[in-house]
Amino acid sequence: MDLPAGDPGAEEPASRRRPGGRRIGFLVWLLGLLYVAFVGLRIWGLESTEYLVAAMALTPYLAVFGLAWGLLALLLRRRVVAGVVLLLTVALLALLAPRVLSDGQPGANGERIRIMAVNLFLGRADARTVADLVRTQEVDVLVLPELTEAAVSRLDDAGLRTLLPNRVFDTGLGGEGTGIASSYPLRQVVLMDETTMSQPSVVVDLPVGEDVELTAVHVQPGVRPNTAGTWSDELGKLPSPVSRERARILAGDFNASMDHHAFRELVDRGYADAAEETGQALTPTWSSWPIGPPVTIDHVLADRRCAIASYAVLDVPGTDHNAVLAEVILP
Numbered sequence: 001m002d003l004p005a006g007d008p009g010a011e012e013p014a015s016r017r018r019p020g021g022r023r024i025g026f027l028v029w030l031l032g033l034l035y036v037a038f039v040g041l042r043i044w045g046l047e048s049t050e051y052l053v054a055a056m057a058l059t060p061y062l063a064v065f066g067l068a069w070g071l072l073a074l075l076l077r078r079r080v081v082a083g084v085v086l087l088l089t090v091a092l093l094a095l096l097a098p099r100v101l102s103d104g105q106p107g108a109n110g111e112r113i114r115i116m117a118v119n120l121f122l123g124r125a126d127a128r129t130v131a132d133l134v135r136t137q138e139v140d141v142l143v144l145p146e147l148t149e150a151a152v153s154r155l156d157d158a159g160l161r162t163l164l165p166n167r168v169f170d171t172g173l174g175g176e177g178t179g180i181a182s183s184y185p186l187r188q189v190v191l192m193d194e195t196t197m198s199q200p201s202v203v204v205d206l207p208v209g210e211d212v213e214l215t216a217v218h219v220q221p222g223v224r225p226n227t228a229g230t231w232s233d234e235l236g237k238l239p240s241p242v243s244r245e246r247a248r249i250l251a252g253d254f255n256a257s258m259d260h261h262a263f264r265e266l267v268d269r270g271y272a273d274a275a276e277e278t279g280q281a282l283t284p285t286w287s288s289w290p291i292g293p294p295v296t297i298d299h300v301l302a303d304r305r306c307a308i309a310s311y312a313v314l315d316v317p318g319t320d321h322n323a324v325l326a327e328v329i330l331p
Helices: 021-044 050-057 059-075 079-100 127-136 149-157 228-237 261-267
Strands: 112-117 141-145 166-170 178-182 186-189 201-204 212-218 248-253 271-273 286-288 292-295 298-303 307-314 323-329
Touching: 021 050, 021 059, 021 079, 050 228, 059 079, 112 212, 112 248, 112 298, 127 149, 127 323, 141 212, 141 248, 166 186, 178 201, 178 212, 228 261, 248 323, 261 271, 298 323
Parallel strands: 112 141, 212 248
Antiparallel strands: 112 323, 141 178, 166 178, 186 201, 201 212, 248 298, 271 298, 286 292, 307 323
């Protein structure tokens, strides 16, 4: 016989039954809660461990995941989860949008300087490609994190000394060394305290107009065990621009993206990220598959009084980093 409508043994009408059952529902809720936790950590800038530092770098990928998961939850009729996840995804996309939109430039009319930075991956990057890029891209200043003595020899054999004869090189073992090569005279200065990796600073003596200060950046990675504090401290040690004085530029491997609070704090001191200014800040500069997906951790930061005329990410064989090239117009 038919069961009464209020009988607990009655089957739920098919029209009200949610697809997937309880197990799928539990999974939808679990991943939804994890996504909420991640977005909260990103918005509040919590990155006190190596795991959080690594997770924050994946924000663009997790925004795509959130969009897909929210739509799937909607199809599975888990409307509360879908609504929360999609709302938070909109918030993440709003944070990411400025990276693909070109910004207005200040009215800088000083000298133009073309700066390229490439992490040499323990000195293993293809030296001829680096020299060819310097030549074809008309690079004025070259920043070389992870510079070794052997790499210097290979670069000079490829013609770098002829192209950029002025240099401040602090070579080292492994990834500790960093160098700056330039077509203009260089004068080494001290702009910051010592850090794990060499990060030299120079004054670039330009033939016309005011000189410019440049720091070659190679910040300690924050994704290794017990390195998050050092990573954050070293980003904080990088020099700030000083108004009414010569412009400052930071270029190299920051081991940080715009999704890291410590990096955003650095930019907010008065710098402009060349990639973000030209709408290319989601273009990856580092990849180490299958360990991790491509992320944007190499940058050229220019004093906000400068304008960015152009920016490009260039492939270099033999290293897990791309070269980043920016043409900066000084104030």
